Amino acid sequence: MFDPWTLWAVLMVAAAILAIAMLFVWWMTPTEPALAHWAGAMGMFVLGIFCASLRGQIPDFASVELGNSAMLAAYGLIWTGMRRFDRRATRMIYVLIAPAIFVVLCQLPPLSVSAVARVVMVSVMIAVLSLFSLEQLWRGDASASRARTAMFAILAIVLALNLVRVLIASSQIDGDNRVTLFSDPSVAGFGLVALALAIFLCFSMVLMVRERTEMLYRSAAQRDELTGLFNRRGFMELSLATCLSGGPIAVMILDLDHFKAVNDRYGHLAGDRVLKLLAQVLRENLRQTDIIGRIGGEEFAAVLPGATVGIARQAAERVQRGLYEGAAQLNLGDGSTPLHCTASIGLAIASMPVGATVTEIEIRLQALMARADGVLYQAKSDGRNRIEVAPAEPVAITL
Template structure:
């Protein structure tokens, strides 16, 4: 059986490799600054244990202050890394607050003489930093990411172990009023548990970064580069997902009237400005739950879950009004005359069955879009700048 010193030496070596692995992950993904914080956290954990191993070589207070400060900085870096990952403002100086509190309080009685008190204080400060990290993880929508959920579980275990340490603080102190870090195999065993948790934590951190990268790639494949709306692929995927929930919904197909004239008269850059303006009008006048996409050159579509014919028509009227007002603020040409821009809109409503097969729902959605598209061209042939509604629901497709 290995003695505690051998176990701690092996643990520090393994933790050092883990810290280097996190630095390598950051080097491979320099656009993710959170990895730098987390790599620093792993390095500070190693530094904290190393400082503790210097007991007897340097004064005890220096060992206590440096070792525990490094550990607190590590937990602080985990928290600031979470904030950076969620693109929230943070300062690295925040991580020095915990160590400063610890050092100042340890200079004062009774903590300057009571090792038990220092253990309790350290556990409380670590607990606070863990709560900050957990709160940030939860705020970032933990249920949407398995890696985030795993990090919540791991940090919750660390928090529970840390609180348990408060209850058994008196058993961790030897006759010389020192923490039995390198003299008790049980404490070394806890270090092994801590290393295992750190390994899982680092894997979860890297997986969380990978999840977001994959999400960004998927999002880029689903987005129209000019307007930022969903492209046809993204629009169809999300619309199908919305339809699978069942219930009433409406489809809106919108096409700019005489858009070719804008391009021919003022150029394609002017046309791009009009398209971007219309995309913003759609965002401003439709609900956050509505799915909006650019499915063609000047053709846009929206799926309005839960919308009745009345609600859908009111939404279409808002879009037409917003388009007219937005176009009036644009000016092209030498005279800078305001642009008159209108759109024809086709609407179709249906009630999607719950629990139906995906193929059936997809067929009904495609039929609904086709009907909205058909009445859109009725609106165009009827004089443009009109809203036409398809009254009949597409027939159900046999499973």
């Protein structure tokens, strides 16, 4: 049989170590303030368990009101930490609301005289705070991150355990109107469960921060700094992943006409504004499922999954029109006539096989882009500001 005092003492020491470790991670990652909230939560767990375990040896206000308030503050800090992690506004006063309500209610019947009522109230409040955290995790798309999914599962377990505790509250109180968690060996297993949950919760928190950091570095390596679109590497990686699903694929290659003349006349800063304008036009006139990238100096590309020739050509026409109208509104500061800016576009369409290997799909994609690039230069040689579509022909595979 477990010794309850030893178990809860181990839990306190473990929570204290986790709090210190979380503070260390925050010191190493000062740009992630959520870690400070979660470190505070671990500290509040230690305070709450310490006060509750000394019931009968310290004043009741310290063991009951202060101990349970610390536990409520811990779950409040988990919630506010999630909000900070998701870059949502939060205030520390949110953490104090549940503890303040509990302290006030403890001065009134039935909480002032019934330990069962206090257990029920604390359990309900913890369940509500856990629900707030679960809602924030869900809003941030828990399925997008394994660590976030793990944290969602852990808090769901916490929610379920506290709802169960509401149902069995009367069995957790002894004849002296005190909670038996710290004295009855038969329920000491709760401490073991709490220790496991605390450890897994902290690991999930740290892994969430690590995943975000890795994602930011990966995103920076795949993005063009000027336009914010994918660079060639990011564009090819995502396009390849999309093509692996199979089905119709349209590739659009765009090149700004007479871009060197814009740089020579207006300067490179003006040229950068034109590049940003084209990036914005592409975002506004292509679908959210389309992949857009800047693959060269003034050369852009887009992959349109599921697009037919008609859909791809309509999209290209919208881009040309948007660029022409947007450029005319650019104020380049020379007081002259509006900027006349156009783009030549090459289109190629093919159907990617389902179940093909990565190598096969990569070869097909590169061949498809080569066909689009070929008709792009045909559009330029035929007078520019044109849209040319590559003839429908199978993409040869050479392994």
